[in-house]
Structure formats: C-alpha cells, structure tokens
Amino acid sequence: MYETNYHRPASVQEAVKLIGGAAEGKYLAGGMTLIATMKQRLAAPSDLVDLRHIAEMKGITVNGRSVRIGAATTHREVASSAELGAVCPAICALASHIGDPHVRNMGTIGGSIANNDPAADYPAAMLALDATIVTNSREIAAADFFTGLFETALDDGEIITAITFDAPAKAAYQKFPNPASRYAMAGVFVVRRDNGDVRVAVTGAGSSGVFRHQGMEAALAGNWSPDAVGNVSVDASDLLADLHASAAYRANLIKVMTKRAVAAA
Amino acid sequence: MAKITMTVNGRQVSGTCDDRTLLVHFIRENLGLTGTHVGCETSQCGACVIHMDGLSVKSCSILAVQAAGSSITTIEGLAKDGELHPVQAAFKAHHGLQCGFCTPGMVMTAVDMIARHGSNLDEATVRAELEGNICRCTGYHNIVKAILAAAAEMGGVRQAAE
Ligand SMILES: Cc1cc2nc3c(=O)[nH]c(=O)nc-3n(C[C@H](O)[C@H](O)[C@H](O)COP(=O)(O)OP(=O)(O)OC[C@H]3O[C@@H](n4cnc5c(N)ncnc54)[C@H](O)[C@@H]3O)c2cc1C
Numbered sequence: 001m002y003e004t005n006y007h008r009p010a011s012v013q014e015a016v017k018l019i020g021g022a023a024e025g026k027y028l029a030g031g032m033t034l035i036a037t038m039k040q041r042l043a044a045p046s047d048l049v050d051l052r053h054i055a056e057m058k059g060i061t062v063n064g065r066s067v068r069i070g071a072a073t074t075h076r077e078v079a080s081s082a083e084l085g086a087v088c089p090a091i092c093a094l095a096s097h098i099g100d101p102h103v104r105n106m107g108t109i110g111g112s113i114a115n116n117d118p119a120a121d122y123p124a125a126m127l128a129l130d131a132t133i134v135t136n137s138r139e140i141a142a143a144d145f146f147t148g149l150f151e152t153a154l155d156d157g158e159i160i161t162a163i164t165f166d167a168p169a170k171a172a173y174q175k176f177p178n179p180a181s182r183y184a185m186a187g188v189f190v191v192r193r194d195n196g197d198v199r200v201a202v203t204g205a206g207s208s209g210v211f212r213h214q215g216m217e218a219a220l221a222g223n224w225s226p227d228a229v230g231n232v233s234v235d236a237s238d239l240l241a242d243l244h245a246s247a248a249y250r251a252n253l254i255k256v257m258t259k260r261a262v263a264a265a
Numbered sequence: 266m267a268k269i270t271m272t273v274n275g276r277q278v279s280g281t282c283d284d285r286t287l288l289v290h291f292i293r294e295n296l297g298l299t300g301t302h303v304g305c306e307t308s309q310c311g312a313c314v315i316h317m318d319g320l321s322v323k324s325c326s327i328l329a330v331q332a333a334g335s336s337i338t339t340i341e342g343l344a345k346d347g348e349l350h351p352v353q354a355a356f357k358a359h360h361g362l363q364c365g366f367c368t369p370g371m372v373m374t375a376v377d378m379i380a381r382h383g384s385n386l387d388e389a390t391v392r393a394e395l396e397g398n399i400c401r402c403t404g405y406h407n408i409v410k411a412i413l414a415a416a417a418e419m420g421g422v423r424q425a426a427e
Contacts, residue, residue: 001285002285003284003285004284004285005284006284006328006330006331008330008333028331031326031327031331032308032326035326035327035328036307036308038285039306039307052331076320099397100311100394100396100398101321101374101377101378101394101396102308102311102314102321102322102323102374103308103397105320105321105322106322106323106326106327182396
C-alpha cells in the first residue's frame, strides 16, 4: 500500500471540504473494498476521508412505508433491523448474505452502491425498489445511478448520504452465490407494488452491471407466480461469461433465481 | 505518521504508526500481541479476527488509524486470571484444531457468534457463520463441535445465573 493521509470528519460538510482540499482523496467507509484495492496498489489515494464517524450518515428510519437508510449503515445493521424487517424483510435478508459476519460488521450500503461491483447485491435491490440515492448535493433515481461496471452517476467528491425508498407490498431476493467468493453469479430482486407494478432487477450476470429484465416484468405483471417465468426468454448475448459460468448458464440462473424469488416474496 | 490511542484488552495503549499501517500489524508489531495471525491478508481467511467495539472484524482489512479511540479485544484478552475462556476450553476439549494457525480467529469468531445467538446456535448456523474463517487442517468438524459445546455451556451458565 502506498502512503496516504487519514482524516476523520464529524459531518458531511467537513468530509466534502476535506476531499475538495486533497490532491487525490477518496472516501473510506467500511474499507472492505477500498483497503483491499489499496493493498494491491490498484488505488493510491493521497488522502482518505473516513465516513464511519458521521452521525447524520448512520441509522435506519422507517415512517409508515417510507424507509431511509443512512449511507454509513453497515450490512449487519440492515440485516438485524427489526423496524426495517417489519416493512421490507427482503433487504434485511439480502444484507445478511453479504460476505461473512466480519465483512458485514464493517461494510456499508453506501460503499457497496458507490462501488457498483457488477456482482454486488445491493444494486439489484436499489433498482428493483426504485430507490433514491441521496447525496450531499442532489437526489438521484437508482435507474439513473448505476451507469456501468464499477461506474456510477456520482461526480468527483460527491458523497452518498442516504438511500430512500417506499417499501413494496411484496419483495424477495435470491442469489446463486459463487461457491468460493459468495458474490452473486446471478442475483435477482423482485418487487410487486399494490398497484400491480412489477420490477425484476438482476445482478452478477449483466456485462454492463445491474439491469432490469423487462420480459420477466411483463410476464409477472400479468401473472404473479413462479410459473409465469417459464416461457420468458433471457438473451444470453449481453451476459457475463467467465471461468465460473458461461453466459448461457447465467441466463438459465436468472430464470431459476427469478422463480425462487417470486415463490419467496 | 499518526499517534493513536486505543483500549486493547482493557488497557489503554498508544503508539505511532504510518497512516497506512494495518491494524493487525499495529497489534502484532507495536503492541507485541502476536496471537492475532496474518494468514491471507486479503480478508478471506479470518486468522486476523479481533473484536472492535464488541464486533468481530478482520484486522488485516482495517487501518490502525481507523481503530483509534476504539476498544479492541484480541485472543490474549479472553482468558481471565489464568483460566481459559469457555470457548478456548471447548476447542481444547474437542480438539478443534490441528496446526493451530487459524485458531485465534476461529475462537474470536465463535465468541462473537455465541454472544449474538446464545445457546440457540445450531450446526447449520455455526457452519454458515464460519463463512469468513478458513481452516485447512480439521475439515471444520471439531471446530463446529467445540463451538456448539461452548454455546451450550455458556447458555447453561447464563441460565443458572438468572
Ligand atoms: C470477503 C468479502 C466478501 C464479500 N462478499 C460480498 C457479497 O457477497 N456481496 C456484496 O454485495 N458485496 C460483498 N463484499 C463487498 C462488501 O459488501 C463491501 O462492504 C462493499 O462493496 C463496500 O462497502 P464499504 O463500506 O466497505 O466501502 P469502502 O471499501 O470503504 O469504499 C468502496 C468505494 O466506495 C466509495 N464510497 C464509500 N462510501 C461512500 C459514500 N457514502 N459516498 C460516496 N462514495 C463512497 C469509496 O471511496 C470507495 O471508492 C465482500 C467483501 C469482502 C471483503
């Protein structure tokens, strides 16, 4: 790891100011991705601005069906929130299967979303829940936020402070984890709203990251049942292929995970 | 360079290190507490697991400066007055180790796991919770047995105390 300078702000405002004054600063949340990247010398920030001690970025608020999760809230806190579990247990279950207990104690929802790993779990939830990504300067719809592999709509120095969404009538997430890394080889988050709107968001499989599957959505809007998925075709040409799974295998996994998610919702 | 202070195994300690120094190196090299091991150093194996403010974390993936001001427990902090912690005693009784390299991380993980699940722990939960700890000798069988035995014993102690 190259040398770096560590800072610990107590407010979002102070954090933004520190990044603005740094040659090449980076925010440090749980560090579960960034520290590993720095060890490999794939990142060499001149300054690290720690977000773990900013009270306004932490915690979960549930108001009726409306949910706000502070960006520095850990996976463990999301997984174990009784308040959140009462309105949207699917997101708690998702968080409870990220990595391992130690990773969940440090890693944060904001860090996961800002990183936008094509195999990360949260991006699928954000897209399917039509979540809003709240930053220090604006609100970004999830649909506009995830722009490509490890790419987001965030500007330099922009900081995610929270995510918000309305809890849907039904939701579930199913992932087929890589047996070694436990990252998704295909993960599907399904949502059904009271008005009949359906969202199916897929992670781990798309060659440009998380995406919605319109064919699945249309089939499930007509008939909300695992059987409805059977005849939907999944085009493998835009899917990832690597030593873990071919594109065709991932295409099939998407169908299986969607069926399981609908059955679980 | 940073001058940092934290509480380690109940004692306040200070030291100077680079901002880039990993917590595990600070613990081993500055504090001389070598029970916490460096295995993979890529956050996969869990040999470096310690508790920070009561939560199990991988000390190879945290900077020492991030831990400044926190309260840390390492494997050296578990035994009290020369008596092994019940989890340590169970690993001994059930032969939950062979070479012993992963053991400090396994024990710290088990203590955290039992604190959260109490005596409700079952085998499937223990195996799932060991996701972040790798043992290349035992095949995990006796580790799981030791954790279940410790959970039962500690749950029993808690009940007796109530
Ligand atoms: C062993 C292991 C297993 C894992 N398994 C999974 C898994 O199964 N599924 C999964 O989804 N993930 C997995 N992860 C990744 C984990 O979820 C990370 O916690 C997450 O990707 C990054 O979150 P973090 O808080 O640690 O962010 P950091 O590593 O601190 O930061 C990541 C990036 O986001 C930026 N950033 C952080 N917070 C903000 C913010 N609020 N605003 C703007 N930018 C910000 C940082 O500058 C950095 O570029 C795993 C990680 C490990 C080590």
